[in-house]
Amino acid sequence: MGLTSHKVLALALLLAVALFIGTVLLWPRLAKRSWRAVAGRVGMLLATQLAIFAAVGLAANQAFGFYASWADLFGREQQQGVVSDQAAGGGGAGPVQVVALQDVTVPGGARAAVGGQIQKVDVVGPVSHIATPAYVYLPPEYFQPQYAHRTFPAAVVLTGYPGTAQALIKGLHYPQTAHRLARAGTMQPMILVMLRPTVAPPRDTECVDIPGGPQTETFFARDLPGVMASHYRIGRSSGSWGIVGDSTGGYCALKLAIHHPGTYVAGAGLSAYYKAPIDPTTGDLFHGNKKLRNRADLMWSLEHLPPPATSLLVTTSRHGEHNYVSTRAFMKKVKSPTRVSSIILDSGGHNFNTWRREIPATLQWLSQKLTA
Known part of the structure; x- marks a missing residue:
């Protein structure tokens, strides 16, 4: 079991x-x-x-959703995925392989044209050579005949560390919330690509291209949007992609939006921190490279690099969150053309309950920034 x-x-x-x-x-x-x-x-x-x-x-x-399996818990999950070609009629070979389907737990969810659909996929990055599982939420409109030739905006949704992608569905209810908001007309239908930032388990790579190690930033900045847009009807314009995450995923979301505004025109960090830590879970991320270390510090990036043309959203709470002071400092460093918005709660801890309170407004904010 x-x-x-x-x-x-x-x-x-x-x-x-x-x-x-x-x-x-x-x-x-x-x-x-x-x-x-x-x-x-x-x-x-x-x-x-x-x-x-x-x-x-x-x-x-x-x-x-901290750990997905016993092997994950005890640190034995270390091998990356292997690409396997499939016979004709079995989904075809490629960097995105659909391995399972599931309904969205909403009224009428048994029908994809009513509730949408969640597809579990295996993704392989052609540049980074990173392989990882993910879950893709396709809105009901994706399956409706009148939208058959329409492309959709998409958002990468990241967990914290260690986290499990299933927690984004079962614990944070991203697909259910997106379905409800789109049905109410407060956000546009959007594809969600849900996964954890731990794409080289059990190591916490902090979405950094590690010298001689996993090229995690390349995977999220180049590989993932490219292969997903080739497999799904996702818009290919510069405004089609956003990214959101909590905790470690929030740091990654802000980092990728700041350093890759041509890919992600909007990035939201829920309870994010602003500098990559160095601890036993990360190992040596930078191998003495001061330039890489500075670049992974978002405060340093905002102060020393040209301001990117992207939109950022940060969340915190006055009581209960550890990042309140640093979030206020981060917002003060933002310069035009970068735009920054915030959700600041009176109280709320670093937990799912707090993030569930912030996710609806976050998805609506993303919807306003993205175009199909």
Whole structure:
């Protein structure tokens, strides 16, 4: 059974309850002062606490999508994907392979022309040679006859680190929110390409082209928009692509919009930070290259590089978010022709509940910036 299986969570909860009841019932027998009784009490308490901790951890992982599998949890997921050619009639060979379809959980979602569709795909970057899974939300209009020759704007949607792409669907409800807003007429129909920034697991590459390592920035700036536009009816004009993310994904979204305005005309960072960290999850990102290190610092980029013709959106809260002060400083550094907008909540932590409050306005903002 998988890490995100409901059966695993149910078993963990049952074990925790059983150990708690067992501890209560057996405690009188273990009330003696012998070493066996003391060891029994310590063992029962330790086992109960571990079971409760495991159940809480599994529940939190399902709610926030930190890890997708046991291998992902224990750091054994390290191999990149392999491209496999498919026979005629099986979807064809290419950098984008559709591997599964799923309905959108909205009224009438069983019909693609009513609810849209989510496609799980395997993507391979022809320049970066990075392979990663993603989920693509196609709006209902994509399947309606009157829109058969229309192209659509698209947005890359990124999780935090480590994150799972499924969390963007199950936890943050991006497809459901986009469907609801488009149906209400407050945003235009848009294709969402949902994935995590961890395209070389388990390493946190911070969307940086690492010398001698994964070329993550190249993948997101060049490969991903190109191969997706070749596979789906996505507009090829300079205003067709936006990008949004939370936490690490938010940093990546802002970074890519700042450094690649010809690709992303709008970038939104939900609870983003503004400088790539160096820690055990990232390793040495820059190999002593000061130019690369400075470029990955968005404050430095705004101050020292020519201002890009792109639109940025940043979010924070006055109470509960760690990035309030840095976000205010970031906005002050923006110079024309770069445009900056913000969502500032009175209170809200670094979590899914806060981001769900910000996503509707963020998608509407993106919709206003993009053209098909």
